[in-house]
Amino acid sequence: MELADRAVGFLLSITSLSIFTYYTFWVIILPFVDSDNFIHNYFLPQEYAILIPVCAGVALLCLLCIFIGLVLLKSKKKKA
Amino acid sequence: MKHVLKLFSLLVVISALWIGLLQASIIPRSHTWLLPIYFIVSLGCYGLLMVGVGLMRFPTCPREALLLQKDIAEAKDFLKQKGVDVGSD
Numbered sequence: 001m002e003l004a005d006r007a008v009g010f011l012l013s014i015t016s017l018s019i020f021t022y023y024t025f026w027v028i029i030l031p032f033v034d035s036d037n038f039i040h041n042y043f044l045p046q047e048y049a050i051l052i053p054v055c056a057g058v059a060l061l062c063l064l065c066i067f068i069g070l071v072l073l074k075s076k077k078k079k080a
Numbered sequence: 081m082k083h084v085l086k087l088f089s090l091l092v093v094i095s096a097l098w099i100g101l102l103q104a105s106i107i108p109r110s111h112t113w114l115l116p117i118y119f120i121v122s123l124g125c126y127g128l129l130m131v132g133v134g135l136m137r138f139p140t141c142p143r144e145a146l147l148l149q150k151d152i153a154e155a156k157d158f159l160k161q162k163g164v165d166v167g168s169d
Contacts, residue, residue: 006135006136012128012135013132013133015132017125017129019121020121020125023121023122024118027118031108049114053121054117057120
C-alpha cells in the first residue's frame with residue numbers, strides 16, 4: 001500500500017510544481033517577451049491569468065459553504 | 081485569540097508593503113497589480129507540495145504492525161476465554 005501512497009504523493013508534488021512554473025511564466029516573464037514570439041501560442045491571453053484563480057477560489061468557497069450547510073442540516077434533522 | 085492577532089498583523093504588513101510598492105513604482109504597474117493573486121496561488125501550490133512530499137515520506141513501520149496484530153490476537157483469545165463477546169473474526 002505504501003507504493004500507492006508514494007505514487008499519489010509524487011503526482012501531487014509534480015502537479016503543484018507544474019502549476020507553479022506555468023503561472024510564474026504567465027504572470028511574470030511573459031509581459032517582458034515581444035508579442036510576436038512563438039511562446040505566446042502556448043499561453044492563454046493574460047486576462048485568464050486573473051480569471052481562473054478567482055473563479056477557482058469562488059468555487060472553493062461555495063463548496064465549503066454548501067458542505068457546512070449540509071452538515072448543519074443533517075445534525076438538526078437528527079436532533080428533531 | 082493570539083494566533084488570529086498574529087495572522088492579522090501579518091496581513092496588515094503585507095498590504096502595507098503592497099501599497100508602498102504601488103506608490104513607489106519600482107516594478108512596472110501591471111506586475112504590481114497581479115502580485116497578491118500570484119502570492120495566493122503560490123501559497124496554495126506550496127501547501128499542495130508539502131502534502132505531496134509528506135505522503136511520499138510517510139513511514140509505515142512493518143515490524144510494529146506485526147507485533148500489533150499479535151497483541152490483538154492475544155487479547156482476543158484472553159477475552160474469549162473470560163466469556164466476553166469479541167465480535168466478528
